[in-house]
Amino acid sequence: MNKREQAIRIWQAGVDAVGGHAATSKVLQGIPEPDQILAVGKPAAAMARAALEHFGERPTLVVTKDDHGRDLPDHVTVIEAAHPVPDSRSLQGGRALREAVEAMGPNSYLLLLVSGGASSLAEDLLPGKTLTDLEQLNKKLLAEGLDITAMNAERRKLSRIKGGGLLSHFKGELATVLAISDVPGDDLNVVGSGIGALPDEFGFQATTQIVASNAHARAAAVEMAQSEGLAVHANEECLHDDVLRVAETLGKRLRDMPNGVMVFGGEPTVVLPENPGQGGRNQALALALAREISGCEGITVVVGGTDGTDGPTRAAGAVVDGTTWGEGAEEALQQADSGTFLDNAGALLVTGPTGTNVMDLLVAIRD
Numbered sequence: 001m002n003k004r005e006q007a008i009r010i011w012q013a014g015v016d017a018v019g020g021h022a023a024t025s026k027v028l029q030g031i032p033e034p035d036q037i038l039a040v041g042k043p044a045a046a047m048a049r050a051a052l053e054h055f056g057e058r059p060t061l062v063v064t065k066d067d068h069g070r071d072l073p074d075h076v077t078v079i080e081a082a083h084p085v086p087d088s089r090s091l092q093g094g095r096a097l098r099e100a101v102e103a104m105g106p107n108s109y110l111l112l113l114v115s116g117g118a119s120s121l122a123e124d125l126l127p128g129k130t131l132t133d134l135e136q137l138n139k140k141l142l143a144e145g146l147d148i149t150a151m152n153a154e155r156r157k158l159s160r161i162k163g164g165g166l167l168s169h170f171k172g173e174l175a176t177v178l179a180i181s182d183v184p185g186d187d188l189n190v191v192g193s194g195i196g197a198l199p200d201e202f203g204f205q206a207t208t209q210i211v212a213s214n215a216h217a218r219a220a221a222v223e224m225a226q227s228e229g230l231a232v233h234a235n236e237e238c239l240h241d242d243v244l245r246v247a248e249t250l251g252k253r254l255r256d257m258p259n260g261v262m263v264f265g266g267e268p269t270v271v272l273p274e275n276p277g278q279g280g281r282n283q284a285l286a287l288a289l290a291r292e293i294s295g296c297e298g299i300t301v302v303v304g305g306t307d308g309t310d311g312p313t314r315a316a317g318a319v320v321d322g323t324t325w326g327e328g329a330e331e332a333l334q335q336a337d338s339g340t341f342l343d344n345a346g347a348l349l350v351t352g353p354t355g356t357n358v359m360d361l362l363v364a365i366r367d
Contacts, residue, residue: 003298003300003321003365003367004300004302004319004321006228006300006365007300007301007302007319007363007364007365008302008319008349009224010221010224010225010228010261010263010302010363010365011221011304011349011361011363012351013220013221013223013224014217014218014220014221014224014263014306014361014363015217015306015351015354015356015361016220017212017216017217017219017220018180018212018213018216018217018220018306018356018358019043019046019212019354019355019356020043020044020045020046020047020050020115020180020212020355020356021046021047021049021050021355022050023047023180023211023212023216023356024046024047024050024051024113024178024211025050025053025054026211027178027209027211028050028051028054028055031111031176032109032174032176033055033058033109034051034055034058034109034110034111034176035058035059035104035108035109035110035172036058036059036060036061036100036104036108036109036110036111037051037052037055037058037059037060037061037111037113038060038061038097038100038101038110038111038112038113039051039060039061039062039063039113039114040062040063040064040093040113040114040115040118040121040122040192040195041063041064041113041114041115041116041117041118041121041180041192041357042064042065042068042083042115042116042117042121042307042309042353042356042357043064043068043115043116043180043307043354043355043356043357044062044063044064044068044069044113044115045062045064045068045069045070045071045072045078045355046355046356047113047115047178047180048060048062048072048076048113049071049072051111051113052072052073052076057073057075059075059100060072060073060075060076060077061076061077061079061096061097062076062077062078063078063079063080063081063093063094063096063097063118063121063122064078064079064080064081064117064121065080065081065082065083065117065121065309065353066080066081066082066083067080067353068080068353077096079092079093079096081093081120081121081122082120082121083117083120083121083309084120084138084142084311084312085120085135085138085139085142086120086121086123086134086135086138087131087135088131090120090121090122090123090134091123091124091125091131091134093121093122093123094122094123094124094125094159094160094161095124097122097124097161097166097195098124098160098161098166098169101166101167101169101170102169102171104170104171104172105171105172106171106172106173107172107173108172108173109172109173109174109175109176110170110172110174110175110176111176111178112166112167112175112176112177112178112196113177113178113179114177114178114179114180114188114191114192114195114196115179115180115182115191115192115356115357116180116181116182116183116191116192116307116357116358116359117182117192117307117357118191118192118193118195118196119151119152119155119162119192119193119195120138122161122192122195123158123159123161123162124159124160124161124165125158125159125160126158126159126160129158133158134158137154137155137158138155141154141155142272143271143272144271145242145269145270145271145272146269147184147240147267147269148182148183148184148190148267149183149184149187149190152183152190152192152193152194155193156193156194159193161195162192162193162194162195163189163193163194163197164189164194164197164198164199164200165194165195165199166195166196167196167197167198167199167202167206168199168202170202170204171203171204172204173204173205174204174205174206174207175204175205175206175207176206176207176208177196177198177206177207177208177209178208178209179191179192179196179208179209179210179211180210180211180212180213180356180357180358181210181212181213181214181358182214182267182307182357182358182359183267183359184237184240184266184267184359186210186213186215188208188210196208212356212358213358214237214265214266214306214358214359214361215237215265216358217265217306217358217361218235218236218237218263218264218265218361219235221263221361221363222235222261222263225260225261225263225363230260230261230365231258231259231260231261232260232262232263233257233258233260233261233262234253234263234264235263236263236264236265237264237265237266238264238265238266239264239265239266239267239268239285239359239360239362240266240267240268240269241268241269242268242269242270242271243268243269243270243281243284243285243288244288246268246285246288247285247288247289247291247292248288248292250264250289250292250362250364251289251291251292251293252292254289254292254293254296254299254301254364254366255292255293255296255299257299257364257366258366259298259366259367260365260366261363261364261365261366262362262363262364263361263362263363263364264361264362264364265358265359265360265361265362266359266360267281267359267360268281268284268285268360269281270284270336272336273335273336276335276336276337277332277335277336277337277338277339277340278313278337278338278339278340278343279310279313279336279337279338279339279340279342280305280309280310280311280312280313280315280317280339281310281311281360282303282304282305282310282315282316282317282318282360283310283311283313283317283318283338283339283342283348284333284336284338285303285317285362286301286303286317286318286319286320286338286342286347287318287320287324287325287329287332287333287338287341287342288333289301289303289320290320290321290324290325290329290347291325291329291330291333293320293321293322294322294324294325295322296322297322298322298366298367299321299322299364299365299366300319300320300321300364300365300366301319301320301321301362301363301364301365302317302318302319302349302362302363302364303317303318303349303360303361303362303363304316304317304318304349304351304360304361305317305357305359305360306354306356306357306358306359306360306361307353307354307356307357308351308352308353308354309353310339313339314350315339315342315343315348315349315350316349316350316351316354317348317349317360318338318342318347318348318349319347319348319349320342320347324342324345324347326345328341329341
């Protein structure tokens with residue numbers, strides 16, 4: 001059996017298990033029919049579609065990433081914006097979300113569907129702050145290699161709708177928040193910089209639930225590997241560090257692993273040079289791991305963003321083995337140009353939008 005195809009199949013099983021449509025559909029039974037559906041984040045369209053199929057037509061606003069707002073009914077208002085660096089449409093999306101919440105009456109029910117990516121895709125700035133301020137902050141945070149919790153804490157300082165700000169405008173009776181988590185610890189105050197978090201003080205009924213997470217994705221990948229008769233030696237969320245340190249730590253484990261599968265999740269960070277090349281954190285990690293397993297036979301590693309995008313590229317990540325590392329790889333890694341090298345090596349993992357976002361997933365196979 002082709003190990004590359006098998007590794008991708010196991011990885012994809014993990015991603016499919018946390019799809020926005022499937023994860024949302026599972027929890028809608030028993031939720032009161034909403035008067036308004038708001039969905040924000042990369043999987044927002046998939047989550048909203050599940051809600052509309054369950055409840056039927058009702059006012060719906062979706063704020064999502066470019067090319068992620070497809071296959072929705074005509075009555076749905078869709079605002080697509082930029083990610084990972086916000087643009088003017090992000091301000092339009094944030095303002096539309098706030099205005100929709102403010103317009104709801106005193107006896108109304110709100111269904112708020114939240115997922116990763118909302119930090120960039122929707123913003124309503126504090127008075128005196130500008131789009132330039134927001135763009136510069138995001139570029140700075142992305143370049144410094146901060147983890148998602150630290151980044152979102154900084155983003156909230158500019159916002160009227162993050163950190164519980166959006167729901168502070170709700171004067172209705174009940175707000176139900178369903179979230180797909182892309183952060184360590186699955187903290188609703190961190191997902192999307194807390195765009196779905198409850199305010200410190202509120203006078204309405206509220207229920208919140210995490211409907212999909214990295215743990216769910218890893219469990220599904222493990223189940224798929226076991227169904228194919230593979231021994232599973234690890235299932236851990238341990239990718240929360242600089243990509244080079246993650247690669248060094250995992251490299252030792254991969255070189256020593258017996259036949260079977262290891263599954264890891266999380267979200268590594270990368271510090272960018274002044275003029276970075278093509279790629280994202282998953283492509284950087286994949287290339288760094290290729291260096292660690294260079295010359296090793298029988299090891300295949302797939303690592304990718306569960307949302308289908310890795311940084312500002314068309315790839316989700318990459319698939320590497322003991323033959324991937326070669327001439328020009330070291331320079332590409334140092335210049336944050338892993339994507340170019342991996343593309344030339346035929347190693348990129350390209351999935352398109354997946355309808356979910358639960359951080360990153362790594363699957364390693366050895367035979």
